[in-house]
Amino acid sequence: MLETLSNIFHLIFSVNFILTVITASTPLLLASSGELVVERSGVLNLGVEGMMIVGAACGFAGDYLSGSITIGALCGIVAGAATAGIFGVLTLGLAVNQVATGLALTILGVGLSGLIGAGFVGERIVPAPHLYLPVLTDLPALGRILFGEDPFVYVSVALIIGVWFFLYRTRAGLVLRAVGDNHASAHALGYPVLKIRMLAVLFGGACAGLAGAYLPLAYTPFFIPGMTSGRGWIALALVVFASWRPARLVIGAYLFGAVSILGLALQPLQLGVPQQVMNMLPYLATVIVLVLISRTRGTAGSAAPASLGVVFVPDR
Amino acid sequence: MQLALERRAERSTFIAIASPLIAIALTIVTFAILFAILGKNPVEALYVYFIEPLTDSFTLQEIAVKATPLVMIAVGLALCYIGNIWNIGAEGQFIAGAVCGSWLAVRTNGTDAGAWVLPAMLVLGAIGGALYGLIPALCRVYFGASEILTSLMLVYVADLGMDYMVRGPWRDPAGLNFPTTAAFDPVASVPILFEGAGRLHAGSVVALIVVMLVTVLLGRTIMGFEIRLVGAAPKAARFSGFSTDNLVLFTFAVSGALAGLAGIIEVAGPIGHLDPGVSSGYGFTAIIVAFLGRLNPIGILIAGLFLALTFIGGEGAQISLKVPLDVTKVFQGILLFYVLACDSLIAYRIRILRPIRKASPANA
Numbered sequence: 001m002l003e004t005l006s007n008i009f010h011l012i013f014s015v016n017f018i019l020t021v022i023t024a025s026t027p028l029l030l031a032s033s034g035e036l037v038v039e040r041s042g043v044l045n046l047g048v049e050g051m052m053i054v055g056a057a058c059g060f061a062g063d064y065l066s067g068s069i070t071i072g073a074l075c076g077i078v079a080g081a082a083t084a085g086i087f088g089v090l091t092l093g094l095a096v097n098q099v100a101t102g103l104a105l106t107i108l109g110v111g112l113s114g115l116i117g118a119g120f121v122g123e124r125i126v127p128a129p130h131l132y133l134p135v136l137t138d139l140p141a142l143g144r145i146l147f148g149e150d151p152f153v154y155v156s157v158a159l160i161i162g163v164w165f166f167l168y169r170t171r172a173g174l175v176l177r178a179v180g181d182n183h184a185s186a187h188a189l190g191y192p193v194l195k196i197r198m199l200a201v202l203f204g205g206a207c208a209g210l211a212g213a214y215l216p217l218a219y220t221p222f223f224i225p226g227m228t229s230g231r232g233w234i235a236l237a238l239v240v241f242a243s244w245r246p247a248r249l250v251i252g253a254y255l256f257g258a259v260s261i262l263g264l265a266l267q268p269l270q271l272g273v274p275q276q277v278m279n280m281l282p283y284l285a286t287v288i289v290l291v292l293i294s295r296t297r298g299t300a301g302s303a304a305p306a307s308l309g310v311v312f313v314p315d316r
Numbered sequence: 317m318q319l320a321l322e323r324r325a326e327r328s329t330f331i332a333i334a335s336p337l338i339a340i341a342l343t344i345v346t347f348a349i350l351f352a353i354l355g356k357n358p359v360e361a362l363y364v365y366f367i368e369p370l371t372d373s374f375t376l377q378e379i380a381v382k383a384t385p386l387v388m389i390a391v392g393l394a395l396c397y398i399g400n401i402w403n404i405g406a407e408g409q410f411i412a413g414a415v416c417g418s419w420l421a422v423r424t425n426g427t428d429a430g431a432w433v434l435p436a437m438l439v440l441g442a443i444g445g446a447l448y449g450l451i452p453a454l455c456r457v458y459f460g461a462s463e464i465l466t467s468l469m470l471v472y473v474a475d476l477g478m479d480y481m482v483r484g485p486w487r488d489p490a491g492l493n494f495p496t497t498a499a500f501d502p503v504a505s506v507p508i509l510f511e512g513a514g515r516l517h518a519g520s521v522v523a524l525i526v527v528m529l530v531t532v533l534l535g536r537t538i539m540g541f542e543i544r545l546v547g548a549a550p551k552a553a554r555f556s557g558f559s560t561d562n563l564v565l566f567t568f569a570v571s572g573a574l575a576g577l578a579g580i581i582e583v584a585g586p587i588g589h590l591d592p593g594v595s596s597g598y599g600f601t602a603i604i605v606a607f608l609g610r611l612n613p614i615g616i617l618i619a620g621l622f623l624a625l626t627f628i629g630g631e632g633a634q635i636s637l638k639v640p641l642d643v644t645k646v647f648q649g650i651l652l653f654y655v656l657a658c659d660s661l662i663a664y665r666i667r668i669l670r671p672i673r674k675a676s677p678a679n680a
Contacts, residue, residue, distance in 0.1 A: 046464065090653065094660040095321055099402055099464065101656055103603055108649025114642030225642075230472050237465045276480035283472040286465065287455065294460040313321050313664070 007269050015141055017265055022145070022153055023219060025257025027052070027211040027228075029156045031235035032242070032249055033163050034207025039239055040167060041200035042180035042307035046102025047087055049232025050109020051205050052212035055080040057113035059213025060120055060223040069128045072217050073152075073210060080209015081202045083109060088201040092194045095311045110226065117223045128152060128218040150218045152210075159207065164246035176200060180305035183312045193312055208232065230283065234260075237286045241293055243303040259285045321664040328662055335658035336608055336619070342658075343651040350646075356637055364636055365629035365647075375632075377514030379624045381586055384523045385410070385578035387620035389602035391530045392571030394611040398534070399543040400550065401567050405452060405467030406575040407599025408474035409445040413576020414583045415478050416444025418590040421504040422486050422497050433503045437580055438522075445576015446569045448474065453568035457561045463568070471599070479592050486590065496591040506585035519581035524617075526574060531613040543567065575599060604652045607659075623648060 011017055031048055038045050058079035063072025087105050090096045128150040131137065136147040167173040176196055179186040183193045211231070216223045234256055242248035263278030344366075348358035369375040389406045396403040417437040424433050452467035479495070488498040509516045534540035546553040546563055553560070578598065583590055605623050609616030630644030 086653065090657055090660075093319075093321075094657050095664060096656045096660050100397075100607060101653075103404060104649060104652040104656060107600055107604065107652060108646065111642050111645025111647075111649050115640060115646055118640045118642060230469070233465060233468050237469075240462065240465070274480050274484065276476040276483075280473045280476050283469040286469045287451075287461075290461040290465055291455050291459045294455075294462070313323065 004269065004271065008266065011265060011269070015144060018145055019149075020261050020265065021254065021258045022149060023257075024261045025254045026153050026156045027214045027219070027231055028235050028238060028256055028260075029160060029250065029253035030152070030211035030214060031208045031232060032238040032253060033156070033160045033246070034204035034211075035235055035239050036242070036244060036246065036249055037163055037167070037176070037207075038200050038204035039308055040180045040244060040305055041176050041197045042183055042305050042310065042312075043091065043197050043201055044098045044102065044309040045084065045087055045091075045105070045201060045204055046099060046236065047083070047105025047109065047232075048204075048208050048235050049228055049230065050106035051080045051083045051208035052109075052215075052228045052232040052235075053113040053226070054083050054109045054116070055209030055212025056215050056227055057117035057120075057212075057223060058209070060125065060216035061116060062213075063125050063217055064120055064123055069151075069217055072125075073213050076209040076213025076217075077206045078209070080212065081206040083112075084201050084205020084208070087205070088198045091311075092197055092201070095313050097311070098309050106232070114225045117225060120223050121225065122222070124222050125216070127221040152214045152218050155210075160246055160250055167246065177305070180307055183307045183310070187312075187314055193314065197312075208235075211235070234282060234286055237290055240304075241289055243293075244305060256282060256285065320667050320669050321660075322667045324663060324665055331658070331662045332610070335662060336610060336615070336655060339608070339651060339654035339658045340622070342654045343647065346650055346654075347647060351639075354639065356639065361633065361637055361639075364633045366625060368632055369625055369628040374514045375628055377510075377516040378628050379621060380520050381515050381517065382624035382627050383617075383620040384517075384520045384585075385582050385598045386602050386605045386623055387523045387617055388526050388578040388581075389571075389575045389599060390605035390609065390616045390620060391526055391613050392567075392574035393602055393606040394609070394613065394616060395530065395534070395543060396567040396571050397547075397606060398611050399547045399563050399567055401564050402464045403449065403452070403467050403568055403571050404464055404603065405449070405469075405471050405599070406571065406602055407595055407597065408467070408471035409449045409572040409575035410579035410582075410599045411471075411474040411478050411595055412448035412572075412579070413441035413445035414579035414590060414594055415474075415481060416576065417441030417580030418486070418497060418500075418583055421500045421584065422590075424504060425498050425501055429501075429503060431503055433501070434506065434584065437504060437584060438577060441580025442573040442577040445579060446573035448576070449568040449572020450565065453565045457564055463564070467568075475592075475595070478590070478594075482590055482592055488589075494591075497589050499589045500584055504584060505588060506581055515586055517581075517585045519585050522577070522581065526577075527613045527617050534613065539566065575602075601648060604648050604655075607652060608655050610659075 031052055035045065035048055055076035059072045059076030062075025063069060083105060087101055090101045091098045130148050130150050133147045137143050167177060175191055179191060179193050179196050187193045212228060215227050238249060238252045238256060241252040260282035263275070263281050266278060267275065344362065348362060351358045351361040369379060389410060393403060393406055417440045420433060420437045420440055448470065451470060452463045455461040455466050456463040482497060483495045486497045488496055490498065506517045506519050509518060534543065542553065542558045542563060546558060546560055583594055587594055601623060605616055605619045608622070609619035626644055626647055630641055633639050633643065634641050
């Protein structure tokens with residue numbers, strides 16, 4: 001018993017484990033950063049999973065056909081933003097229920113990605129290279145963690161810092177938050193509510209598309225249908241977990257990344273727990289965390305943007 | 317020129333009836349274009365999808381077989397969605413029902429247990445689905461956790477749980493290491509209606525009964541009234557003393573039970589054993605069915621048959637046109653978008669706004 005515990009301890013604090021946690025967390029951080037901005041503008045886009053899987057298929061296709069990671073990533077971003085555009089037209093242009101449209105986006109995304117990716121199943125690409133800086137990367141322990149990641153990891157960190165700066169340190173970010181908290185007042189002050197929301201939705205789609213593209217471009221160098229396996233939904237839960245704040249989002253993303261690969265990492269220790277039960281961990285953890293967070297917050301969702309998910313039709 | 321939405325003074329009844337038909341027509345047009353881009357003859361493709369399955373009695377029965385779980389699940393989901401309660405984990409409840417019911421089938425396999433086995437399995441399936449559906453409902457009522465996310469997360473948990481059972485304790489020793497239980501005994505199987513003519517089974521009759529019961533529940537009972545009131549005017553419902561919490565528990569239990577029942581009927585009927593592939597996404601497709609049927613049980617029956625037609629047509633198209641099966645999913649996804657878009661026109665009309673001409677600057 002004690003030996004098992006010490007084995008687990010050793011594993012969790014090994015450099016290799018931390019490196020895998022970072023790669024597992026990066027798609028969550030990318031997708032949830034985008035969704036955070038979307039929700040702060042007052043729109044609930046439940047289609048993250050769908051935009052991610054389309055991003056994964058298009059990202060892989062782009063890389064496979066061009067041989068360039070950058071082009072692959074751009075394909076993912078464009079595909080994510082394009083699918084988000086459909087969502088935007090429906091929910092903002094036609095005032096359709098956001099929950100139902102988000103679900104539709106996920107269903108469509110799963111089908112589209114299967115169609116796009118069908119020709120690429122079984123193919124391999126060269127995964128994104130990892131940074132190497134002489135001396136710095138060779139430092140013991142922290143060297144590889146800080147200076148030896150793939151480019152997406154640095155992008156994800158820059159992205160969430162950028163999101164924080166935008167939301168709390170720029171005028172445009174202030175307007176976006178105002179739109180999310182009270183669209184009627186923002187409209188009365190003359191801000192173009194629907195336009196701002198549309199831009200936020202497109203940004204969220206681009207982030208989700210990039211997060212999806214990360215999976216075949218850096219995480220596993222091939223495309224499998226359904227390879228996002230619920231990460232988009234976990235990203236949505238993360239935004240709630242983070243109480244719609246960027247700093248907490250970082251903590252949440254890395255925590256969930258750790259939980260999601262714990263099952264895989266503990267496999268060699270032969271703990272006698274069925275693998276399927278270990279694989280349930282990220283999903284069970286999401287449910288438990290949502291319950292705890294909502295409970296401590298008392299009245300449901302008091303930290304949520306006040307206009308979140310409410311349809312807005314400007315009167316004139 | 318600019319387009320803008322304008323709220324109608326009254327909801328348009330004409331569009332309310334026409335909107336699913338407009339949506340289907342738009343989807344078919346979109347698809348004809350898509351097929352043309354893929355280099356297939358659109359007319360032939362549409363024929364394979366929508367007409368050919370209707371031309372012989374075997375595929376007609378297949379459509380009913382496919383529609384059975386879709387309609388049962390969707391009718392339950394409609395109860396939730398009318399009340400603005402978002403159960404999107406029907407797939408998990410379907411699996412939970414399939415697993416719970418299969419337990420009895422596996423336990424009695426090869427014994428001389430009597431005709432009580434199948435009814436008991438159906439009851440177990442419904443209970444399993446209901447209990448599984450109650451988890452997200454309880455999380456929402458007691459802790460305020462969003463039922464959307466928790467119900468969806470539990471789909472993955474159920475899927476993995478079923479995977480464990482069929483690879484582990486319940487695996488058929490004679491199954492050559494395939495992850496499947498032994499084939500169910502005849503007393504544990506849903507009977508075929510027309511022996512030798514097709515696969516239509518008694519479960520389809522159960523689905524019809526469910527449609528009727530839910531129609532009565534929605535239209536003729538206090539509970540049905542509460543569900544509609546909470547959905548249409550949550551504030552008014554609160555002032556009149558209706559408890560949303562009870563509704564959440566009730567709708568989740570009922571929709572979970574129906575999904576679970578659909579699950580065990582599917583396993584004990586067309587499939588005949590439990591294996592990791594039993595679900596094939598019925599719980600998610602049923603969401604489309606619920607909206608296409610305008611959250612009305614009779615509408616859902618028609619919508620379920622229509623989506624089943626696209627499944628069977630898709631299988632035919634895979635063989636004769638060599639298009640991937642995912643085309644069907646894309647079709648269903650696009651259809652849902654069009655349905656939602658057309659529904660918007662019930663409450664709103666689109667106005668074309670012409671910009672007021674200002675003193676135009678000299679533009680050559």
